[in-house]
Structures are given as C-alpha cells and as structure tokens.
Amino acid sequence: MFRVEQCANLPRSAGVYLMKDARGRIIYIGKAKDLRVRVRQYFSSDERPQVPYLLAEIDSIETIVTRGEKEALLLENSLIKRHKPKYNVLLKDDKSWLGIAILNHAWPRLALVRHKGFRASRGAFFGPFSSAGKARSAFDLVAKIFPLRQCSDEEFRRRTRPCLLYQLKRCPAPCVGLCSHEEYDANINHAKKLLRGSGSELLSSMKRQMKRASDAQEYEKAGEYLRKIGLLENIELEGKTRSLRGQNIDAIALFRTGEELIISKLIVRGGELLESKHFEFTSVFEADDEALRSFLLQHYFTFDDVPNEILVPLDIDDAGLLEEIFSEKYEKRVRVHHPVRGEKRHLVEMTRLNAESYVQSKKESFEAIQKALFELQDTLGLSRFPKRIECFDQSHLGGSGFVGASILFIDGKKCTDGYRRYLIRTGKPSDDYGALAEVLERRLLRVAKVGDLPDLILLDGGKGHLHIAEKVFSKFSIATCEYVAVAKEEGRHDKGQSQEKFFVRGSKKPIILERTSPALLLIQKIRDEAHRFAITFQKKRRSKETFTSRLDTILGIGPKKKRALMAHFGSVRAIEEASREELARVEILTKKDRETIFTTLHPL
Secondary structure, three states: OOOHHHHHHOOOOOEEEEEEOOOOOEEEEEEEOOHHHHHHHHOOOOOOOOHHHHHHHOOEEEEEEOOOHHHHHHHHHHHHHHHOOHHHHHHOOOOOOEEEEEEOOOOOEEEEEEOOOOOHHHEEEEOOOOOHHHHHHHHHHHHHHOOOOOOOHHHHHHOOOOOHHHHOOOOOOHHHOOOOHHHHHHHHHHHHHHHOOOHHHHHHHHHHHHHHHHHOOOHHHHHHHHHHHHHHHOOOOOOOOOOOOOOOEEEEEEEEEOOEEEEEEEEEEOOEEEEEEEEEEEOOOOOHHHHHHHHHHHHHHOOOOOOOEEEOOOOOOOHHHHHHHHHHHHOOOOEEEOOOOHHHHHHHHHHHHHHHHHHHHHHHHHHHHHHHHHHHHHHHOOOOOOOEEEEEEEEEEOOEEEEEEEEEEEOOEEOHHHOEEEEOOOOOOOOHHHHHHHHHHHHHHHHHHHOOOOOEEEEEOOHHHHHHHHHHHHHHOOOOOEEEEEEEOOOOOEOOEOOEEEEOOOOOOOEOOOOOOHHHHHHHHHHHHHHHHHHHHHHHHHHHHHHHHHHHOOOOOOHHHHHHHHHHHOOHHHHHOOOHHHHOOOOOOOHHHHHHHHHHHOOO
C-alpha cells in the first residue's frame, strides 16, 4: 500500500500522476502544478467522500512531468480517455476540450468547437484550451483584432443587411459585400498566425504595415494598425496549434548518472501523449550516439507498435540506415529525426525532463529505504544489515484449510521470485505455533541445500512465535540469521495507524518504534504483503477443495472431466449456473454425465 511518506520521492514539478492498485491497474489519474504537494493532499486535507476508497486501493503512483500546468491538464484528459480509470469515471465527465476553428467556406467562419470528433476536412483547428473560459477569451480576442464572420452558413445566405457584429467592428459583413476577398483573406491569415502562437512574427509584420500606411498618409488605416498592435502587445494567447495532431511519434531522451544510463521514451499516438517508459542500463561505456543507435535497433526491431516518426535528442550518423531498416521491416515510412526547434523539440526536452525526474525519484527512494533499513538494524540491535528480509504468515478459516506463506524483500523491494506457499501437513487445526514450526523447518531445510539464508526473518505474531523460532533455529544450529516477531499493539488506532510491538531475542520487553518511523512503515508494508499473500493462497485452496468435494459426489465425473469443465466455464460459479444446453457444449461429457451434473448441482 502506498503511504504518505513516499510522497517525498515525487517530483516538485507540474505533471500528471497515475494511481495504480496492487495489480498494476490505473485507478485514478490527476494533474498538478506541484506533483509532490498535490498527492500529499490526498492523505491530509482532501475531504471528498470518494478519497478514502481511493486511498485504500493505491499500491503505487507513477508520474509524468510536463512543462506546465496547462500541458498537464491536457495530458490528464487524454490519459483518462485512454485508460478509463474507475475513480475518474465517478469524478469526471466525458466532455472534450474546446478549441477554435476556422471553418472552410468561400468566406471562412470563426467558431468555437469541441475537439472531440472534429474532422480536419472541416477546416483548421487550434487548441484545445485548458478551460472553456480561456477558449472563449481567446475567441473574443481574435474576433476583436481580426474581424471574421461568426454566423452559420444558412444565416449568411439569408442576410440582406449587416448584423450587430458589424456595428461592433467584430465582423466586416461579407454577407452583404461590405469587404473584399483580399481584406478578408488577410484577416484569416493573421488570425491563423495568432492562433498558431506566432504573435511576435505577426506583431513585426503589422508594425511594418502601420509604418507604410503612415508614410502614405493613410492615417485612419495606420490608426487601426496601432489599435491592433496595442492589443497584441498585451496578450499571450494560450491556445497554440497542436502541431502533433493526428501524428504517431516516439520521443527519446538519454540521461547519465554515474555508471547508469537512463533512456526514456514518451509515446504520442493520434497526436495525444499517452505514457512514458524508462529503460535502465549499467556500465554503458559507448558514446551517447552509439548507445542510442544500439538501443533503437534492438528496441524497435522486435517492437510491434512502431510509430511513423522517432524523435531523438542528438544527431545519429546512421539515422538514414535505421530508417531504411525500419521502413523495410514494417512496410511503411519510419523517420528517425533530431528536431532543433518547434513543438517536436519541446517534446524531446520534456522526455529528458522525465528521465531526470525518474532518476531523482529513484535515488531518493533508494536512499530512503537504506535509511529505514539502517534504522531497523540499529533500533532492533541486529548484528547484520537487513538487506534480505523474509516474512512468514499463516492463514486458516475456522481451523480448516491451514496454509503458510513466506515473502521476500531485497533492499526494501518485493522480490516475487522468493515467494513461497506451504500446505500444512503435520499441524493440528488452529495450531498456529505448530504450523509456524513446520514452515520454518521446511524453509531451513532448503537453506541447508541451497544456502539462500536471509539476513532477517519477520514472524507475524508475538512472544510465543519468537520462542517457536528459537527452538527451530537451535535445532538447525543456525546463528547467522536474525529473527523478530511483530505484533500489533491492541487499543491503538491513531488515525488508522496501528502501533507495532517488536519481540527480539534477549529482551523481555518489546521494542516499540515511533509511529512516523521509516523503519516501522517499511516493516508494516512487508507484513501486510505477507498477510495478503497468505490469505490469497488460503482462499484459492478453500475454493478448490469446495469445488472438488462437490464434483467428487457426482458419479462418473473424474479428474479429466473436472478439468474439462473448469477449462470450458472458467469458474465454479459458472458451472453451477450452467444450463443443460451449456453443459452440452463440453464435448467430453456424455448425455448421462450432463444430466447427472445438472441434477446434482440443481437439487429440487
């Protein structure tokens, strides 16, 4: 489970955060001006009724750093539409962003449109904007500086005299012939430049036109240019052309730190930024261009989703050769390009920003874990640094279905290769101590063969569990492994955080760590994971035993037919709810088998 202390590892930058559950599924996506501050608010000051349900499911949080809050907001929108997280469905509507369009016509029309569903054949789209208010403000500004028609095509055809917008100088009234095509097209071109973000270029052009008008003693015309220049000099239009609209692009960046090389990739599909990925390499001694060339060839030669353009942070001598290889393999034009300006250059810079953020977050996380492990060693008086920690837990239901489980953490992180399940063979029902003794003995027997002894063993229990471990370890004469029992202290429920008691050898009184101790938080994480793993195993075993016992009572249904039933229906419930017709689709079953199964599972 993600804890508030882990927020310290998040970047202090604008961006998007993706909250994931224990299975890696994205359950919530949000944006922030400051990622660390925003995520921390969920654990302290956010009082929305949905938040407690969200916090209970968060296992990890991934971040994507952007160049600003506006960019983060637009990215949040596209990610939500792609991943459809369940908590965003509750909190967000499905409206897409507003933008400004100049619609195709003999006299093109200026209009506010929704980005969703807008087709390029309708005209030029600019935006989207991060809020409807900003889109409307930009629309009003363009209309004020460069008057264009806003009426529908039908209204345009019906007009016999100018409308109110003409009197307000917001429309040149082309509907009744009060402006020439030359004047109108000039306004169209100027409006497009402004919406593309080319304000400085437009400003210089208008200053030259004002000077020419003044030199020609066309003072009224020069005065109109002066008015527009004044408006342009005092605005910074947010909406810029989405120059990546509709494109499929991967942006690549490199970042070195010590002997480690991080290559990051931002993925753009259909003009929308979808996700970031990071690849780590150690002891890479090639130059950056050589390392990049090698990565691209290895990565994309076996990759299914190859974009039309791959943006790289530097020139590669063999870029043309790579393009030829990729284009031949995937039978389409694939360009490997080093942009030096524009939106694509910004995309590469953003990728590098994400690479740096990833490295910094990883570094802070590693240092925090090492600090917690050193604190654990010092506080509990351990003789060994607890780099490798195993935690044991047992689970049963009403004294039956007794199972044991152990999990492995290395350097404070889960190592699922070291997870083990144990069916209790000798312990009596509800004999927690007997089950622990059996599991520990079987684990230490493996140590004798393989030699994979952990630095610390955690036992989910109290002083009695510690005594059981002492007996087992003395039996095997193992003195190089520490073991500690961890039990919750009853009656302490401060803000949902339970206090833990640590029982160690040679101490009559338990050790209690501070509630905010990093070592305590790490131990709670490990213990909770062991409990989850044991409970999951116990439930699976019980479900399997229940299913087996029911089918075992059906005459003529052996192991082969039971496997066929599970393969076809996928679950016990589906078999129980199956009709005679559905059972008939299982080829291995005879007519008599199907009738016997149905009548047994559906008694009158």
